[in-house]
Amino acid sequence: MKLKKLNKLFAALLLFAVVFTAFGVTAFAAPEVMSAEAVSTAYNLVTLKAPETDGLSTTNKCLPISCAAPEGAVVTVYKYSAATGTYNKLYTSEGAAEATVGATMLFATQAELSLGSNKFLIRSAVDDSTYQIVKFEVTLLNEGFMDKIKSIAGMIFN
Amino acid sequence: MKKAVKRWFKDVLLAVLVVSSLVMVYRIWFGRYLSSNWYDDSLLNVKKFVSTHFSWLSGGAKTFSENMKILLKPEKIVVNQSANRVEITANDARYENLRETSEDFLKNMLLGEAKILSKSSASQEEYFSALKGKSLFVCYGNKIDSRLVSMSISGESKGKITDDVSELKEVLILLNDNVLNNVNVYIADTKNDNVVKYSVEYNKARLDKAVSEIFEAKISGSVPSYSFELNFHKSPEGESAKVLFSPTILLQVVPEQTPCIYGGAIMDFSDEHGINNAVEDAVLRAFKMNPMTMRKFTDVSGSAVFVENYGTLVINPSGLVEFKAEQGSNGITLSENASAAAVDVYEATTLAVDFISNVCAVFPNAVINNLQINSDITSELGKSGSYTFKFDYFISGSPVFIQNSEGKAESAIELTLENGNLVYYRQHLKEYYTLDEATSGITAINAADKIVENTKEEELPVYIKRLSTCFLDNGDEKLSRLWVFELDQKSEPILVK
Numbered sequence: 001m002k003l004k005k006l007n008k009l010f011a012a013l014l015l016f017a018v019v020f021t022a023f024g025v026t027a028f029a030a031p032e033v034m035s036a037e038a039v040s041t042a043y044n045l046v047t048l049k050a051p052e053t054d055g056l057s058t059t060n061k062c063l064p065i066s067c068a069a070p071e072g073a074v075v076t077v078y079k080y081s082a083a084t085g086t087y088n089k090l091y092t093s094e095g096a097a098e099a100t101v102g103a104t105m106l107f108a109t110q111a112e113l114s115l116g117s118n119k120f121l122i123r124s125a126v127d128d129s130t131y132q133i134v135k136f137e138v139t140l141l142n143e144g145f146m147d148k149i150k151s152i153a154g155m156i157f158n
Numbered sequence: 159m160k161k162a163v164k165r166w167f168k169d170v171l172l173a174v175l176v177v178s179s180l181v182m183v184y185r186i187w188f189g190r191y192l193s194s195n196w197y198d199d200s201l202l203n204v205k206k207f208v209s210t211h212f213s214w215l216s217g218g219a220k221t222f223s224e225n226m227k228i229l230l231k232p233e234k235i236v237v238n239q240s241a242n243r244v245e246i247t248a249n250d251a252r253y254e255n256l257r258e259t260s261e262d263f264l265k266n267m268l269l270g271e272a273k274i275l276s277k278s279s280a281s282q283e284e285y286f287s288a289l290k291g292k293s294l295f296v297c298y299g300n301k302i303d304s305r306l307v308s309m310s311i312s313g314e315s316k317g318k319i320t321d322d323v324s325e326l327k328e329v330l331i332l333l334n335d336n337v338l339n340n341v342n343v344y345i346a347d348t349k350n351d352n353v354v355k356y357s358v359e360y361n362k363a364r365l366d367k368a369v370s371e372i373f374e375a376k377i378s379g380s381v382p383s384y385s386f387e388l389n390f391h392k393s394p395e396g397e398s399a400k401v402l403f404s405p406t407i408l409l410q411v412v413p414e415q416t417p418c419i420y421g422g423a424i425m426d427f428s429d430e431h432g433i434n435n436a437v438e439d440a441v442l443r444a445f446k447m448n449p450m451t452m453r454k455f456t457d458v459s460g461s462a463v464f465v466e467n468y469g470t471l472v473i474n475p476s477g478l479v480e481f482k483a484e485q486g487s488n489g490i491t492l493s494e495n496a497s498a499a500a501v502d503v504y505e506a507t508t509l510a511v512d513f514i515s516n517v518c519a520v521f522p523n524a525v526i527n528n529l530q531i532n533s534d535i536t537s538e539l540g541k542s543g544s545y546t547f548k549f550d551y552f553i554s555g556s557p558v559f560i561q562n563s564e565g566k567a568e569s570a571i572e573l574t575l576e577n578g579n580l581v582y583y584r585q586h587l588k589e590y591y592t593l594d595e596a597t598s599g600i601t602a603i604n605a606a607d608k609i610v611e612n613t614k615e616e617e618l619p620v621y622i623k624r625l626s627t628c629f630l631d632n633g634d635e636k637l638s639r640l641w642v643f644e645l646d647q648k649s650e651p652i653l654v655k
Contacts, residue, residue, distance in 0.1 A: 049389040061241035066388035094412040102607030108411040
């Protein structure tokens with residue numbers, strides 16, 4: 001009789017632990033998709049450090065992204081998809097471009113650019129409903145175009 | 159006929175007696191009395207004698223510039239092409255080819271064989287922009303006197319750059335993306351932060367090929383970013399940062415697999431009878447200890463202790479060799495030609511490098527081949543006439559620090575010279591090997607988080623002037639890689655796991 005009670009107690013504890021853990025994980029996980037119309041619900045949660053300017057043009061396929069955010073904030077990077085009209089969570093070779101900011105208050109990742117316009121969204125959240133978002137756009141130029149300019153310059157200088 | 163044979167026999171006997179008496183005299187004066195290992199000892203002594211006095215027989219002993227080439231290597235070479243960037247360290251199979259190619263070009267430049275078309279000062283923006291171009295970025299890690307870099311590359315202490323740059327940490331070779339028929343070289347003088355830009359006339363086909371070959375194979379992992387690309391080198395306007403990174407620090411922003419190594423004392427260094435006689439003899443000779451006049455005893459830890467009037471040498475069976483000059487004594491005179499006042503940083507380094515090469519000559523080549531200078535070598539170092547140099551074993555591109563009995567991380571070699579005299583020397587004689595095994599590590603930013611967590615609010619922002627990796631030999635068989643932070647505020651580096 002006593003053993004049955006003990007078993008029930010263990011089962012209840014186990015169930016509680018599973019539910020608690022699951023809630024713990026999902027409570028701070030950022031959504032996979034953000035609407036293009038999404039707006040911030042809070043401020044002073046993120047400062048974009050790199051790229052420094054919106055509307056940057058580059059020939060470099062690999063874009064370093066960095067920002068400053070309060071310690072404990074979850075920073076997630078999204079890339080715009082023209083096909084769906086939404087911002088989708090960015091994934092690198094090592095997983096999602098997402099991290100909880102530590103004592104340095106710094107976050108960094110990198111994104112591979114596609115030719116033409118690339119729109120990004122950074123979301124810094126302290127919980128599900130308190131977050132700030134920052135959007136920026138980077139244009140990847142065709143290297144062939146740049147090469148043509150360089151070869152003309154080469155002809156002039158040599 | 160019989161008489162002739164008798165005479166021949168007498169001559170041979172006389173010759174043998176003369177030779178054996180010479181050998182005995184040599185052994186008494188320069189070596190030790192016959193021991194159980196007399197054959198090995200004799201062979202080593204003969205080898206040493208031949209290599210010292212008849213160097214032309216063995217193709218010549220290594221010169222200072224050759225020793226310098228071995229001991230002063232770039233910590234890494236960063237190859238950059240468009241969106242691709244990769245750090246190549248000494249353990250990488252591609253390192254030697256890249257080093258040879260870049261040093262060949264620099265040698266031509268230093269010796270004036272490649273014409274310098276122009277020389278100017280470059281702004282920080284131009285330097286940062288050049289770092290992102292098609293280039294080879296040769297990083298020494300420490301601040302080095304430009305004469306020593308010139309010596310290690312070209313064999314000459316005076317080169318085309320030594321009048322413009324007094325000390326440097328990095329040399330950037332920019333290939334100009336084929337726009338102009340020349341190569342630009344940027345060198346930042348760490349003494350005054352001035353970046354000198356040289357435009358050099360040079361057929362860059364070989365340099366171009368070396369860069370292109372690196373990216374022909376698929377590069378795995380993420381592309382490291384310079385701190386200035388992430389704007390981690392400055393505080394945002396009107397805000398204060400908790401941490402700032404030196405602009406040219408490279409940061410991997412995603413976690414990486416890090417290698418493991420293992421190692422221990424050098425094989426045959428000691429056995430159950432104590433320290434190998436041949437090793438002991440060679441070490442004693444390097445420290446100019448005379449077996450006829452020195453006193454020898456074994457202490458409680460099993461270390462052999464040798465006492466001379468000028469200092470004490472301790473050899474521990476674990477591979478630790480330590481020499482301390484007696485108080486009031488000059489120690490071991492290394493500079494016989496130069497007057498004490500003439501021993502500047504260049505002269506002091508030549509003495510240190512030659513001394514270490516001499517000590518290591520008896521050990522397997524791996525010992526000296528893995529050693530690299532791992533401390534700043536600048537004129538600032540010896541303001542009071544005293545120079546301390548640190549050398550480390552570099553395995554898988556990272557130095558191995560050895561944990562001492564007080565738990566402090568030490569370099570493989572620490573050596574102090576005062577006015578050309580050796581007053582302190584400590585070397586951990588160890589060998590390390592790479593393991594075909596890796597562990598997952600944390601990113602540099604996560605490691606920096608730990609530094610900030612342990613820093614008082616009033617000491618912020620933390621300024622990281624150098625960020626590298628190391629292994630810590632704490633006696634464990636397998637060693638994993640740690641982060642090494644050198645901060646402006648702290649004199650000692652901080653290790654983070």
